[in-house]
Amino acid sequence: MNLLAFDTSTDALSIAVQHGARVWQHSGAGGAQASATLIPAIRDLLAQAGLSFDQLDAVVFGRGPGSFTGLRTACAVAQGLAFGARGGQGVPVLPVDTLLAVAEDARAQHGCTRVVATLDARMNEVYAAPFEWQADGRWQVPQDFQLLAPEALAVPDGWTVAGNARAAYGERLAPQAPHMHALPTAAALLRLAPALLAAGAGVAADAALPRYIRDKVAQTTAEREAARQAAPAPQT
Structure with a gap:
């Protein structure tokens, strides 16, 4: 099985490629940098493994929970690569809990x-x-x-x-x-992937979604103003 796996949910970027029984790995800085470095690093690792996108059987990514920006980056890249793989025929995406x-x-x-x-x-x-x-x-x-x-x-x-x-x-x-x-490494994603794919956890690219546990990270202006007005006045 030929698989590409990656995780950008933490401050560490992790990528792994499985070509048959062999695995190639790459790690780097995650966070905000991942959006700029993820795709070039994937291309380099696939080249090391002697694989092209058209030879992949599935794309695996850490779906969360984790960094909101990191999860959105990983999901978007997984969707795009899966859509275009196999000459545009596409391959499944496997979202895995971090x-x-x-x-x-x-x-x-x-x-x-x-x-x-x-x-x-x-x-x-x-x-x-x-x-x-x-x-x-x-x-x-x-x-x-x-x-x-x-x-x-x-x-x-x-x-x-x-x-x-x-x-x-x-x-x-x-x-x-x-x-x-321990971290949600791409190597861990690869070890989990065969059983999850066999159980039918792979989805079409457009059905892949991040898993957010925290729904919000910031209040709206109206919510902040309401909280300010509800707070007790400071004593003088």
């Missing part, structure tokens, strides 16, 4: 099988979800992801916290639990 990819990265790096995956959501909050590795070689995936303050994260005994949130919040985040650094 927290699931964090759990998979923790399993591959550290052997973790009970993982509370976390990502820094900024604004003094974290994205979090529990994942448990099953005997059939797949992750048990929860229906709902959480957006909560670091202090509110509950971790069951015997579970490991993985992700990048500990680096941001330190002892505020589950201080009694073991922690492992």
Whole structure:
């Protein structure tokens, strides 16, 4: 199977190409830079793997949660590349949850099988979800992801916290639990892809969407004014 995978949901850009049994990887700066560097880096990595867009079987991307700008960038690029692949016939897009990819990265790096995956959501909050590795070689995936303050994260005994949130919040985040650094890497996306594609998770390019857990990051002018008027007047 020939797959292209990438993630721009964090401050790290991650790209991987699978050509048969071999995998090529690239990492770089994410965030705002990803929109300018993602496509050139993809072209370079495909060239290293000896692949063209017309030879791809699917395009895989980290759909979120994560950076709003990063998620929109990844989704738009995945859609465009999938539309144009195979001489314009197109290939499926596989949107993968970034927290699931964090759990998979923790399993591959550290052997973790009970993982509370976390990502820094900024604004003094974290994205979090529990994942448990099953005997059939797949992750048990929860229906709902959480957006909560670091202090509110509950971790069951015997579970490991993985992700990048500990680096941001330190002892505020589950201080009694073991922690492992992990990211939604493109290599993790590739490992997850075969089972997800076999389960029918691939979609047409125009049906691929980011997954936002936080609906809003800023108030409108009217909302700010309403909040100002509702606030108690300062005492003199």
